[in-house]
Amino acid sequence: MTDLEPIPNPNPASIGLVAYRDQHFSEPLLLDCGRALEDWSIRYETYGSLNENRDNAILIEHALSGDHHAAGKYSDADPKPGWWDILIGPGKAFDTNRFFIISSNVIGGCRGSTGPGSINAKTGRPYGMDFPIVTVRDMVRAQERLIRSLGITSLAAVCGGSMGGMLSMEWAIRYPGMVRRVMPIATTTLQSPQAIAFDEVGRNAIMRDPLWNQGDYEPGAGPAHGLAVARMMAHITYLSETGMVQKFGRRLRGKDRLDFTFDIEFEVESYLRHQGQSFIDRFDANTYLYLTKALDFFNL
């Protein structure tokens, strides 16, 4: 077993069936860029119960390509549970017998919270590139409204990895009185120039795809090739060089010798193409642009 294979779930107990909720806000959200979101909403899920003191809530922050669906299933037929089901549930690390877990999709996202794919009330069309630039701080500003709307003024913890780790730290700094613990994972206090560079290449892959069309595309008809290239490249940065040697080496894909073609020769090529293809089925290109910009601007 290598470090890249899924870790077997030592505790299969699940929170069971869950449902998301949308919280609407009509009071404008002022943003770092100077603009404001007039009408906006956040999609979120909760697991477990808020106690009487309303002080057992933990906020979970997803990474760039994640969303609010962190645990449980939407129906028994659902093939997969939420992305952190291994850690969230009765008796698990985030113990729903003790804690009230809140998982929120960020603004700017493409999974239900207001983002570039949402309808702009002023035009009746998706925002596209008219959506304002949002920062990690703006995402946290929005979440603070959500948390207060739930009647919570003190979070037991804010926890997340990668972009979610940035949000966790931002929470602790902007609202220290509301956060008793912060658990940032695999993250940074500022985006490095190398990370900015990779993000810029990914954005170029999308924005140079003719189907991007300045961000004005119908749902499902966006710049799939550009988005796939961006994701393939990003996936290399999620693995260490050592991990790639262990997982793939120079192993050929389903054969013993080279074919000397431009088709897939190596396992690692097959892996990347799969990552690119599966991403375009579940993610929006404009959101990719907005969220990578938020990462690049991050500098605590």
Add this chain to the structure above:
Amino acid sequence: MTDLEPIPNPNPASIGLVAYRDQHFSEPLLLDCGRALEDWSIRYETYGSLNENRDNAILIEHALSGDHHAAGKYSDADPKPGWWDILIGPGKAFDTNRFFIISSNVIGGCRGSTGPGSINAKTGRPYGMDFPIVTVRDMVRAQERLIRSLGITSLAAVCGGSMGGMLSMEWAIRYPGMVRRVMPIATTTLQSPQAIAFDEVGRNAIMRDPLWNQGDYEPGAGPAHGLAVARMMAHITYLSETGMVQKFGRRLRGKDRLDFTFDIEFEVESYLRHQGQSFIDRFDANTYLYLTKALDFFNL
């Protein structure tokens, strides 16, 4: 001064005006892929003089984006000398007062040697993707013919960096009797899975660009966007993370504060876009596909 700025030339003496030559071969070159090049040629330059014993020749091998023009200028009006002018010339490291320097463009290239942009005699049109896959070993096979055609049977040295380092080592292993010294620089004995992965993303950026058109495009009308994305990404891998922090950090481009737009905000973004743009003016997308495949297949 950072490690990424050009090193001042401590010895400006130049070899002066130079000219390239094309050596044609009509005897087929059998390739690793099983196919053969029937008619083919190599473009090369030489600096200095071959001695009477014909044993003072040094073969210089260029990197992926390089070519045969390693030293001197083609005319006095030429703004820049060859890519290794700092090291090749009278009294320099590769001293043309003592050595006969040979610099050869590889087959598969786009700078004069036979490659995918060359005319296929059977069709009267550029090969495009009908060009056979070539390996580093094939490039060296072709160069061995060139060296013998110059009446040379013993090279004082073979030297190059990156892809050129691969060719240098391949020379020493395939033709040990012809190579007295080998100087591989910044190279590897086998392409790592991470390097294969980056190459595969670059190829995807090109092959998913509609203007690539299965490799069938007019000169100058190829997949410029895909090639630029491939080059931008590759350029990140040519720099270390530490070097990028020193060279760029999070410095903004020509301003004191963020604009919160999708235009260039950071210096590093400007640098990458420039690298992408300047590359499409001097390099061919199909050659990029073929040469990266040759790198990926390399495994001494």
